[in-house]
Amino acid sequence: MDKDIKEIEDSINDWHPGSSVDCVILGYENQKLKVLLLQLEFEELWMLPGGMIHKDEDLKDAAYRVLRERTGLDSIYLKQFHTFGHKSRPNIANIAASEKGKGFSTYLKSNYPQYYNWMNRRYITTGYFALVDISKVECVKKQINEKHEWIAINNLPELIMDHAKIIYKCLDFIRMQLNYLPISTNLLPNEFTMKDLQKLYESFLNEKLERSNFQRKMLKLGVFKRLKKKMAGAPNKAPYLYCFNEDKYNELVKKGIGIL
Amino acid sequence: MDKDIKEIEDSINDWHPGSSVDCVILGYENQKLKVLLLQLEFEELWMLPGGMIHKDEDLKDAAYRVLRERTGLDSIYLKQFHTFGHKSRPNIANIAASEKGKGFSTYLKSNYPQYYNWMNRRYITTGYFALVDISKVECVKKQINEKHEWIAINNLPELIMDHAKIIYKCLDFIRMQLNYLPISTNLLPNEFTMKDLQKLYESFLNEKLERSNFQRKMLKLGVFKRLKKKMAGAPNKAPYLYCFNEDKYNELVKKGIGIL
């Protein structure tokens, strides 16, 4: 960790002041929607991966950089959803309501006062979300003593600052735009069952869908290839596996897929 | 103008660095969707009303302040839609591609170098849009030699920097979220005809809608009061006037009005 902090401290004036990005990196695993969260040394609380913006860097590129640093992936579906500019966005000195969240801040203050001061300002942060196939991700630690984990959306731990609010806003945004977002191709692995797809939609919509009607509606879109392979293992009929015709799917998404 | 510039120059350190807001203030007049644009002295190009953020001011409040300063209105429908952070967002020295846009910047540079330097940095700007009943607005000049005008969306003049892009992004955003936005109650005057309402939807959707079906669909929502008054003047049957039951309408909007 200390090496990275040193690096940032040395380059403080290369950053655009007062602005940052935070990334809600979403994935889908075991039929659950998950988000990639970090936990720093000295911290009990979790946080979103985020960062500052270079003076000569596009806002969007800063978000891509954060993603690349974390997931190792290069071409990812990434989209801005909201900018958070509350005047009392708790800064690093006031990172959490409870005493829990003070560890990192205290450590910084005594060891890296200049970095502490820099971090301890007000940031207006822009939220981006990424849709990621977890099975293709190789998570990268950026700081030596950092933990990262894919955590189910419906079972979030306590988060620093307003990061929980950022996640919920992100989910709201996705729900509102569901028909125009390529969720399926980006979150699902190459081969998947109709049940996977249905559970994915249900996670976003927060409601149960009717199995048989869902299947027909999806198949009628004409963007699936049914594969001859089947899965096995359960005491019931084995489902087909499907894969996407991604080009057709992306065309559909532009016009708005009618799933509602 | 000079008084206002002086004021800003004196208070430069009270602003949050590197961030700004720009407001797309939309209104509806003569069955046309319009946006409020400004033109400064020495400038041939038009611009969106915008401003910086006080150090102790919420981002959203900064947008409200800009609106209040311009329209005199206090409680307005206002919503954030996107943050623009391109690294080459042309700054004030590079305000337009053509020579047209240099007037203001040249004037500033020689007369208010400190202000010029402040303005001449990179800004990451957050776009807000407002929905406004033009008939209730009293436009306020903020700078002495400033012109302001309601200009039809489909007939925009040349704008400074990326302001045209900001407007189009705003319209895209509204189109995508149409079903969840209270466009009608906020843009229309208290009493209006079905034709007004239809033209309003058509402006956003960029397509013609079928008259009779549109009317039925709207009436079935059950949020209109039909007023006994009618209009007159044209050589045809006079249409009814309607007004909203705003509470019911806003409830509907939360769930998403099904106009598509």
Add this chain to the structure above:
DNA sequence: GCAAAAGTGTTCTCTATACACCCATGG
């Protein structure tokens, strides 16, 4: 009376929804 636009009615098609039914599989 005629043109123009408003209000209402009708028809046809398509979709959504709710189930019913048979099929494959492991225990």
Add this chain to the structure above:
DNA sequence: CCATGGGTGTATAGAGAACACTTTTGC
């Protein structure tokens, strides 16, 4: 052979699109 979940069929109600018809008004 039975419980479980997958795949397909069907019947009904409602929504949407297109267009016909009637009404009101100023000229």
